[in-house]
Amino acid sequence: MSYLVDAQLPPALAQWLREAGYNEACAVRELGLRDADDGEIWKEAHARGLTVITKDEDFAQRAQTGAPGPQIIWLRIGNTSNAALRAWLLPRIPQIAALLAQGCRVVEVR
Known part of the structure; x- marks a missing residue:
């Protein structure tokens, strides 16, 4: 999987994902x-x-219109520190990856 971290998330998230493989x-x-x-x-x-x-x-709304485009991981978490974001996201990655592999267009993560 290849990911693009949107502007309202910390760029450090992309670095962390690279470090995680x-x-x-x-x-x-x-x-x-x-x-x-x-x-x-x-x-x-x-x-x-x-x-x-x-x-x-x-992005989630645009994807749900059926318009050609990327898959979306929609993070539903409030403002938080980088460390808290990583701790929240890490245990969810396997399920997110499985849903994307099944072809889900939008994966809403709560």
Whole structure:
């Protein structure tokens, strides 16, 4: 799996994913997309085959319209520290990966 960490999440999340063995993880700013709108990020993620990790409901809504585009991991967690985000996300990764492998377009993570 290849991941694109959206702008409202810490870029350190992409680094952590790489360190955890997900070598194809990057933050939007690493692709020069830090100030890009959702549509541009959507197109770039789709073109590169990246799954978007986001807290932005707009991506989930766009994916549910059936429009061609990337898979979405929609994180439903409030503002938190990087360490708390990693601790919250880590035990959920196997289930997220399984749902994406089954072809789920949007994986909502609570």
